[in-house]
Each structure stands twice: as C-alpha cells, then as structure tokens.
Amino acid sequence: MRSGVSRRTFLASAAAGAGALAGLLPRPLRAQDKTVKIGFLAPLTGPVAAWGKPGLDGCQIWAEWINAGGGINIGGEPHRVEFVAYDDEDDPAKARTGATQLIRENDVKFVMMLGGNSWPGVQPVAERTGMLFSTLLPSDLSPSTATLIAPAEVHPIYNVTAVDWLAANRPELKTAVICAQDDALGLPSVATYLAAFEAAGIEMLDEPLLFDPATTDFAPVVTRMLSKKPQIVCLDTCYSDYVHPICEQLFQQGFKGQILSCTLDFYDQVIAKTSAEFMEGTLFQFPDFDDPALNADFINFQKPNEFFAEYNRRHPGQWGAVSWEYASVMDLWKAAVEKAGSAEPDAVKAAMTEGGEGLHAFGKARWWGKDLFGIDNALVGNWPVVAIEGGKARIKEFRSIPDWYDKHGELMKKHMAAYNQMWDQRG
Incomplete structure (x- = not known):
C-alpha cells in the first residue's frame, strides 16, 4: 500500500450478516449431503487486494454460518455451500483464465466479482457459458451480457x-x-x-x-x-x-x-x-450497521446491529464501506435458489428478477438500468x-x-x- 491507511478490510466480513439466516434449515448437515460451489473471482494479492481478499474472508464466515444452520435447500435437499477462489490480481487476462477454470473445473453455479478493470476479460466467458456473475460496479453492465447482475452495490x-x-x-x-x-x-x-x-x-x-x-x-x-x-x-x-x-x-x-x-x-x-x-x-x-435507522421494518438485511457487532468482534476497528455487501448478494442468491428449487444460473436469475422487483438491503427495489446501462440488471431503490x-x-x-x-x-x-x-x- 502507498500509505499507512489500508483498504485491505473494505470487504472483510461482508458475508457475516448471513448468520442471521441460520435456523431456516435446522437439520444439521450430514457427510453425505451435497455441496453447491460459488466462485469468488477477485484480486487476492497486489495493490487492489483490499477489494478482494477481505471479501473472501467474509464469504467464508457466511458459508460457515449458513452451513451451521442446515445449508441451502435446493429442491428439497440440503446443500452445504463452499466458496472456490481465484486470484485475478485485478487483471483482465487473469480474470478470464480464472472464470474459465472456475466454471469448467470447479463446476461453480455463481461467480462473485469485484468487477471494473477485470470485467472486460471475463465478459466473453460470461457470454459463451451463460454463467451468472455479480459485480460491485453497475457501470460494467451492458445489453451484451444478460447474466451479469448488480444486486447490492449501485455505484455510482x-x-x-x-x-x-x-x-x-x-x-x-x-x-x-x-x-x-x-x-x-x-x-x-x-x-x-x-x-x-x-x-x-x-x-x-x-x-x-x-x-x-x-x-x-x-x-x-x-x-x-x-x-x-x-x-x-x-x-x-x-x-x-x-x-x-x-x-x-x-x-x-x-x-x-x-x-x-x-x-x-x-x-x-x-x-x-x-x-x-x-x-x-x-x-x-x-452507514455503520449499528445505526438505529437500520432497524426499520423496510430494511431487508436481517439483524444488522448484531451483524455489525459480530463483524467488529472478529475484525475490530476494520468496518468499511462494503463490509455488508457480499452478504447481501449471497442472501439474494440463496433466496432465489430456494425459490427456484435449482442452483442453475438461468433458473436463479429468473427467480431473482421475477416481477421486476427485489429486496435490496435498504428496502424494496426494482430491477432497473436500461436507460443508463442498456439493461435492467441493477437492483435500485433507496x-x-x-x-x-x-x-x-x-x-x-x-x-x-x-x-x-x-x-x-x-x-x-x-x-x-x-x-x-x-x-x-x-x-
């Protein structure tokens, strides 16, 4: 890093809030239960690692808590969730290699990305395979890639x-x-x-x-x-x-x-x-997620105050702007999978976007963006x-x-x- 201020914790425990979902499937997972894999394609090393590695750490917490609560119900069968990571170093060529490997060799059902600099390398893979990808940057969206979504972050x-x-x-x-x-x-x-x-x-x-x-x-x-x-x-x-x-x-x-x-x-x-x-x-x-305003009825991030407390217990003093966002993305994905009864990308996207509305962390929102991004693949509201x-x-x-x-x-x-x-x- 170029200064004493580190961005390394921006995404650190983004998935920790998923612990609030524990208990939806109370039966403990068994060794014979199936696994659904999620790709994590982001910079884990290099100058932009702060936008990747902490996010992976947070996703591991999310997986830990979801699995402890019984996993994800897919078509009536419990599945444990597992993240498979690939370090793209914020480089489009490496991101393209990583996306191909995650899909072909690891059989992931969804790929979470930082986006931005790395997305142009991944776009041809998304178009060819139909894999569902998420980005933190809606400016990546365009009509040519129908399977890229921005369900949490609506920068700028x-x-x-x-x-x-x-x-x-x-x-x-x-x-x-x-x-x-x-x-x-x-x-x-x-x-x-x-x-x-x-x-x-x-x-x-x-x-x-x-x-x-x-x-x-x-x-x-x-x-x-x-x-x-x-x-x-x-x-x-x-x-x-x-x-x-x-x-x-x-x-x-x-x-x-x-x-x-x-x-x-x-x-x-x-x-x-x-x-x-x-x-x-x-x-x-x-905001900090201990904010009383986040306890309003329209908030769709479960137990935000408890999430904030747990995050700070594990990573004291490291709360950042997007610490909650990967958890929000995974909550939406999990809900769509259980609604569709399938983890296949096309079924999940259809379930997630059905009716043109969704539950963003800050309230009901609509799938929007055609006028600005050429496609209604950003979940936008308050x-x-x-x-x-x-x-x-x-x-x-x-x-x-x-x-x-x-x-x-x-x-x-x-x-x-x-x-x-x-x-x-x-x-």
Whole structure:
C-alpha cells in the first residue's frame, strides 16, 4: 500500500450478516449431503487486494454460518455451500483464465466479482457459458451480457442522494469543486456528481481535478481546489488511501466548508488526524450497521446491529464501506435458489428478477438500468445519506435513486456521455 491507511478490510466480513439466516434449515448437515460451489473471482494479492481478499474472508464466515444452520435447500435437499477462489490480481487476462477454470473445473453455479478493470476479460466467458456473475460496479453492465447482475452495490448512481439531501437541507451552499483518481471508479462517479450538482443548482468552480492513481502527495491537489474558495469539496469515489490524506490536507490548509465523499472508511482514523469538530457534518453514503435507522421494518438485511457487532468482534476497528455487501448478494442468491428449487444460473436469475422487483438491503427495489446501462440488471431503490455527528456515522435519511433519476435522468446521461461512460461508449 502507498500509505499507512489500508483498504485491505473494505470487504472483510461482508458475508457475516448471513448468520442471521441460520435456523431456516435446522437439520444439521450430514457427510453425505451435497455441496453447491460459488466462485469468488477477485484480486487476492497486489495493490487492489483490499477489494478482494477481505471479501473472501467474509464469504467464508457466511458459508460457515449458513452451513451451521442446515445449508441451502435446493429442491428439497440440503446443500452445504463452499466458496472456490481465484486470484485475478485485478487483471483482465487473469480474470478470464480464472472464470474459465472456475466454471469448467470447479463446476461453480455463481461467480462473485469485484468487477471494473477485470470485467472486460471475463465478459466473453460470461457470454459463451451463460454463467451468472455479480459485480460491485453497475457501470460494467451492458445489453451484451444478460447474466451479469448488480444486486447490492449501485455505484455510482447512489451518490446523487447526498447531493440532493444537501440541497434540501443546506441551500446556502452554492459552489463546489471535485477531485478523483483517473480510473474506472473515479470517472463514472465524477459524471454522477456533476449531474447531481447541476440538478441541485450548485455551481462547479473548476473542471474536475483528475489525479494519477499513483499520487502520494495530495498537498498540491488540495491547494488547487481551495484556491477557488469553494463551499463544498467533493472527494468523489476516492479510495481511503486518498480520502485520508486529502482530509488531512483540507484540515491543515484551513478549509471550513462542507466535505462530501462517496465513502469514508475508517473515519475514526481521519478524526484522530484532524479533529471531531473538523469532520462534523461530513456527508457520505455508507452507514455503520449499528445505526438505529437500520432497524426499520423496510430494511431487508436481517439483524444488522448484531451483524455489525459480530463483524467488529472478529475484525475490530476494520468496518468499511462494503463490509455488508457480499452478504447481501449471497442472501439474494440463496433466496432465489430456494425459490427456484435449482442452483442453475438461468433458473436463479429468473427467480431473482421475477416481477421486476427485489429486496435490496435498504428496502424494496426494482430491477432497473436500461436507460443508463442498456439493461435492467441493477437492483435500485433507496440509499442512505450518512453524516458524521459527534464523531459517529449516522443515517440522516433514505432517499430514492429512481425518484431522482425520473426527474434528472437526462442530466445524468449528458454527463456520463461527456466522460464516455454510457454503455454504448465503453469498449
């Protein structure tokens, strides 16, 4: 890693919440029971391992708890679940090899991916085999791959919700600047924030500052942004390796305005390096799961507070933005398998998307995306707006992504097209 801040725990115990499902099949598994295998194709080594290895660790917890509760009921027969991992090192060629091996040699029924840089290598395999894949990046979606789904993470379109909330609750804030790393996560997020700012009537004081992902000195980045005297500084979908030093520089250079970020992983470390007063009111998109707002009846993540406690018991101080997401994906997959009575990819996808709706972690959602991604394979609904209050992340409100898009979809498409991020522009 390039700094003392590690992204290695972003996905660490994402599957731990599946423990809440234990007990649905109370009969203990026996040695003769069958096994269903899930492929885990992600970077397990290298600079992007933080987006893979911790996710695998979390999935192993999910499997442990599901198996302890009786496994997965497939056509009336209990099956234990087993994850088979392949390290793609965030490289498309290695990802293609891994996908082929998982399908041909390991007979997996579903493949979970980080997506992004690795997806172009896997896409031909998905098209040829019809295997069901999931991605954390809906920007991977296109009409050419009907078996790729985004059932949990809806990056970057949920970023509109925080800007929308800001416009309603702090209308005096009228100017903004934005920075981002120049990569597959940064660019579509920049386009999304630009659309959201335009819809909110917030003026951009400068073109987005796109920095090289190899950047380690963020003093010049912050100096340039603050030279415009913005009321809002937006950190886009910067990795925590960038968010932390940028926040430190904002503090050291005397910024007094509103900070807006997609993620704010390990925010306690940021507070320790700046101050609680400085970080007060910072907005982002990912809650701690001990938040009381997650106990509402419409939440479809079972026992989130207990999940958060168990995660922190096993991995203290390492909760991150996507710690819950792999658990959510697997919960949806398990429910679809048991509904279909089959683990075959086509049957599972049909069961999962039947009726055009699904149970997202944050409430009922619809399978959506044709207008933006060319296919309705993203599960989109409400998303939380989160603020730092008294040194702790707290959900301020759940806002509807589809409602925003119904009003401002043309703005989103305009800015996505300007950054070559529409599905028909991506090669």
